[in-house]
Amino acid sequence: MSFKMFAAIDAGSYELAMKIFQVSKAGGVKEIDHIRHGIDMGTETYSTGKLSPPRVDELCRILGEFSDIMKAYRVSDYVAYGTSAIRESENTAILLNQIEVRTGIHIEVLSNSEQRFLDYKSIALQGEGFRKIIENGTAIVDIGGGSIQISLFDKDTLVSTQNMRLGVLRLRERLQHMEASVGKYEILIDELVDSQMAVYKKLYLKDREIKNIIVVDDYISVLLRKKKNGGEMRGYAGKELIDRVEKSYQTKGLSGLAKDFDMPEESMLMVYISFVMLRRIMETMGAELIWAPGVTLCDGIVYEYAEKNKMITPAHNFEQDIIACAQNISKRYRGSKKRSETLEQIALRIFDSTRKLHGLEKRERLLLQLSTILHDCGKYISMANLGECSYSIIMATEIIGLSHREREVVANVVKYNHLDFDYYEEMGRYRDLDRESYLVIAKLTAILRLANGLDRSHKQKFKDVRITLKEGRLVITVDTNEDITLEKGLFDGRAAFFQEVYNVRPVIRQRRVIGG
Numbered sequence: 001m002s003f004k005m006f007a008a009i010d011a012g013s014y015e016l017a018m019k020i021f022q023v024s025k026a027g028g029v030k031e032i033d034h035i036r037h038g039i040d041m042g043t044e045t046y047s048t049g050k051l052s053p054p055r056v057d058e059l060c061r062i063l064g065e066f067s068d069i070m071k072a073y074r075v076s077d078y079v080a081y082g083t084s085a086i087r088e089s090e091n092t093a094i095l096l097n098q099i100e101v102r103t104g105i106h107i108e109v110l111s112n113s114e115q116r117f118l119d120y121k122s123i124a125l126q127g128e129g130f131r132k133i134i135e136n137g138t139a140i141v142d143i144g145g146g147s148i149q150i151s152l153f154d155k156d157t158l159v160s161t162q163n164m165r166l167g168v169l170r171l172r173e174r175l176q177h178m179e180a181s182v183g184k185y186e187i188l189i190d191e192l193v194d195s196q197m198a199v200y201k202k203l204y205l206k207d208r209e210i211k212n213i214i215v216v217d218d219y220i221s222v223l224l225r226k227k228k229n230g231g232e233m234r235g236y237a238g239k240e241l242i243d244r245v246e247k248s249y250q251t252k253g254l255s256g257l258a259k260d261f262d263m264p265e266e267s268m269l270m271v272y273i274s275f276v277m278l279r280r281i282m283e284t285m286g287a288e289l290i291w292a293p294g295v296t297l298c299d300g301i302v303y304e305y306a307e308k309n310k311m312i313t314p315a316h317n318f319e320q321d322i323i324a325c326a327q328n329i330s331k332r333y334r335g336s337k338k339r340s341e342t343l344e345q346i347a348l349r350i351f352d353s354t355r356k357l358h359g360l361e362k363r364e365r366l367l368l369q370l371s372t373i374l375h376d377c378g379k380y381i382s383m384a385n386l387g388e389c390s391y392s393i394i395m396a397t398e399i400i401g402l403s404h405r406e407r408e409v410v411a412n413v414v415k416y417n418h419l420d421f422d423y424y425e426e427m428g429r430y431r432d433l434d435r436e437s438y439l440v441i442a443k444l445t446a447i448l449r450l451a452n453g454l455d456r457s458h459k460q461k462f463k464d465v466r467i468t469l470k471e472g473r474l475v476i477t478v479d480t481n482e483d484i485t486l487e488k489g490l491f492d493g494r495a496a497f498f499q500e501v502y503n504v505r506p507v508i509r510q511r512r513v514i515g516g
Contacts, residue, residue, distance in 0.1 A: 003027065007070050008301035009063075009080035011107055013042030013145025013169050014270075015218060016059070018066045019298035020073050025311050029125075029302055035069060037062045041085035042145035042169035047177075049090040056098065063103040079301050080107045083115050084146035084167070112163055116142050116149040117318075117401040118300030119216050120158070124316040125303050126293050130214075131156065131315075133291055137210045141281055143217035143274055145169035150281070151400065152204065158321035159328050160204050161400040164196050168219070168273050175273075182254070182269070186246070186276050193280040201284055210285040213278070214293065219271045220278060221292035223261055235292040242279045245272070319366060322401040326373040329397055333380035335373070344372040346465055347451035353467040354474065357502045358443045367406060368444045370399070371413040375448070378414075387418035408433065409441055416445045417452055421497065446501040453494035454478070454508075474498070474506040 003024035010017045020033040039058055044051050051059070070078060082096070087109050089095055100106050110118070119142050124130050134153045142149040144167045151161040171189060180188055215221060225235050248260045249272055257272065258265040278290070306312040330340060351358070351365055358364075378389030394411035402410070412433075416422070424438045433441075454465065454476065464479040495506040 004077060005032075005073050005075045006302060006305055007066075007073070007075045007078035008298035008305070009066060009078060009105070009107075010297040010301070011041075011059070011063075011080065011082040011086060012218075012297070013045075013083060013085040013167065014038065014040050016062050016066070017296060017298055018069065019296070019302065020069070020075065021302045023302065023306050023309075023311055028312055029306055032073070033069075034298075035066065040169070042167070043173050045085045045089050046146060046170050046173055049088075051085075051089065051095065056095065060099060060102045063099060063105050067103055067105055077305070078105075079305060080105050081115070081118075081297065081301060082107045082109045083297070084112070084144060087111070088146065111404045112147065112149070113161075113398045113400050113407075114403050115144075115297065116151070116161065116163075118297055118304060119149075119295070120151065120300070120321075120400070121303045121318065122295035122297070122299035123214060123216065123293055124318070125299060126295070127315060129291075129293065133212050133214065136212060137208060138212045138214060139210050139285060139287070140214045140216065141278065143168060143215065143220070143277070148277070150200065152208065152210070154208075154324075156316075157324045158400065159324050161325065161398060162200060162204060163398060164200070166193060166196065166277060168217075168270050168277070171273055171277070172269065185273065189273060189276045190280055193277055194284075197281060197284045205285065210287045212289045212291060213282060213285070213287045214291050215278065216293075216295060217274060218296075219267065219274045220290075221294050223263065223271060224290070224292040225294045226262065235294055237290045237292075238288060239279075239282060241290070242275055242282070245275045246279070318401065322366065322399060323369065323373070325399050325401075326370045329393075329399070330373050330377055333377040333393060335376050340373050340375065343375060343448070343451050344369055346454050347372050347447055349465060349467055350447045350450055350474075353469060354447075354502065354504075357469070357504060358447075360440065360443060363406075364440055364444065367409050367413070367440070368447060370402075370410050371417070371444060371448055372451070374410065375414055375417060375452070378418075387415040390418070391415040405437055409437055409444070412441045413444045413448055416441070417448045421445060442501050446498040449494040450476075450498050450506055453491045469504065472504060474502075474504050475509060476506060477509045477511055479511050 003022050006021045006023050008019045008021065016037045016039055018035045019031055022030045022032055039055070039062065041051055041055060041059065044055055086092060086095065086107070092109060096107055096109070120140060123140065134156050138153045140151040142151070146167040146169065147163050147165045148167060149161060149163050152159055171192065175185055175188060178188070221235070224237055245257065249257050252260070254268040254272065255265055258268045263271065307314055347368055348365065351368055374390065374394055376386065376390070377393050378386045378391070381389040381393070391411045391414065394407060394414060399407060421442070424435060466477045468475045491508055499505045
């Protein structure tokens, strides 16, 4: 059987982890080894803005050991990602270069939405357990060192996701900075969590009923999956477990808690902070069941690798989750659903008919689709300044699964659908945008502008739109008996930009519908 040895490395806030996998089309993904090393990078980054030289030395030493382990396993491919401790460092570029020079390991930094999306993919990899639990109202609570992410499901579709700076390391650092005794932690954590959850409930929960919480973390998950009283807890628990943790802490303290749950005492403060935070989230949502599948970012990394290399077939439509998130953002800002659907239909048809011209892939098609959904979100703030306001909303709103660069592409496409296009030489003066991204923006903007011009009256006049490319022209044939004087009159300006980008002239042909 042909297989590859693959390594997934997670440079996290309080731990370096590496999983070795055997990956093949026939056998799927099989975990071979899991190496973990505790290293508190998050506390330094969150408090001082960068890692100290001794911490960098420790980081490089461990990664050097990881490199030796990969050689021993004859790993052919690896992916290494850094999360918030590296992402929030003031000298990220210098740090990453030093790591690569000293260890040979290249680390890519994940945006928050990319990181949480990989965690989410690792949960979906659990198959039937995941599909069954999300049949009822479910939230994923992804607890990291720097922040937590709460994602809500409506049946089997991810509909919203929000990030809060309530990570366990960040909370511990805040509490220690206050010089509060551990005895006061519960009250202080409650107040910190309540202040954010009250706003979250008002804006996102509303009347939504949440029965289940899926927890992704490094502390609660370990405890829930430990063998206790001769039986396997299997990662499931109700609120009674949280009550038990709190009661045990109140009567026995952290050392007694460690003995009760057979865990290292040095981990128990983080366990306790995590449980107090989770209790408040459960009470706010009215949730009754916790499921900790025990997955890690490394599982999401290998899932992504196997998916890209067509070694596994996705059991869940993750692209639909990204689209659903965009649709909910549009709904929040009173976007026109009917108008978006018309734009989406026309724009995607243009994209599919001009593949030879633009040379873009499936991922860029998704970015165009998101642009049509969010095309008018800025009108919620200002109809006169629609382009800039739309850009600001998209850049300030997390869309799980999109990188920062991809969000920048969508935001700019929507912006320049409404405003004069800035050329790269002008844009580069005030925005950090690479040339490749700029060209994607130009190509997608040209398509969206053309689609927008075909429905300028916002009345969805065309029953059918057919697009053919011939003799240097993009012929757009529309079936309608309605007056399209407005569309034809305003079409030239939008067609001119399309011609500038693609060197092809779009023209409209109207075909009357008999009996229409």
